[in-house]
Amino acid sequence: MADGLGDAIPPTAVHLCVDMQRMFVEDTEWRAPWAERVMPVIVGLCEQAGERTCFTRFIPADRPGEGRGQWSAYWTRWAAMTRERLGDEMIDLARPLQRFVPPGWVLNKRVYSPWIGTDLDAILRRSGADTLIVTGAETDVCVLATVLGGVDLGYRMIVVTDGICSSADGPHDALLDLYHDRFALQVETAQSEEILAAWR
Template identity: 35%
Template sequence: MQSQMLRFGPLSNHALHIVIDMQKMFAEPGNFYCDGLQAIVPVIANIARNKIQSTVFTRFLPHQINKPPASPWQAHYHQWLTADFGQLPPEQYDLVEPLDQLSHPDNTINKNTYSVFESQAFQGILDKQRPDTLIFSGVKTNYCVLACVLASVDRDYRTLVVTDAVAGSSDQTQHAVLDTLLPRFIHQIELVTADTLLQSWKSDS
């Protein structure tokens, strides 16, 4: 699934780690539960603590629909997100422990779509930090993580996915993305374990 070395060499101190949607609603039994989330929490926390100045967290929040659905995307929100996702208690949108202790308003981005690149706040972070590499962890591998990764590729960033720090809707979808889909992007996407990532990432300076 990945080699023991980064294909394109060590990372600079201009890389940015993006933790996708590690929220309570995906960690607790219910319509949005992600079975593999708890296993990746300590892995993500270790990366974030080592690179806290280079880590950004995202939260997927409800999008308000005030008119009947006029497109497949609006219909998706109207039927699923408004009825279920939008009715969750507010604390369900919070990040899980201990990631909530590592986040603050300046490094946490709220988004209403799968890809964080649709967020003006995220674009502001990119404009300010000017990273050369984007590193992705979080959930779900087959939805928001995948959308963010492909958007990163389209914007010509060096793009990494930390394979032991992402979790999908099921084992089947997890393996489909990590073992079949992403390896086809041999020039654009690097699959790496957390240990190899930290060994290959230069110290902050």
């Protein structure tokens, strides 16, 4: 798989940071061990374009068994991660990212995709954004839903390969191969250094 940008990144691009929250970074059942490794990359993008950064937050069910359809079983299985057990403070952004709001903004979502049940698309269109630079967690769950939803809506999607993380090496690597092999016209993958140089 080869990384690299196809074209320059426009100044109207938006950095979409997916679910880099305390519950994924700190000691919980959902801790993603790689999160600390990618955090400096995400901070660097925020420092360059904090006002063009949207942070998504995955909001758990209030209590076990809530949710539509299979989400009810999901929240029964992950009872320890419901709001009544976890506490709202763990839903907050990871501590190193909290200083970027404002100027960045937060979008809450109840499912993996940030496009369902939110006004994210409308906000981005009003800002003139047609390019999204994606970082965050996890590569094979919420990042995947974010990228494919953006493709469906016609955005140019750029995945920061050293700025996304998963709990498993295999699915992470497989997803990067998938973007390159199957979605090469709609999804670009590049290292943060190249992205920062191209987005001024």
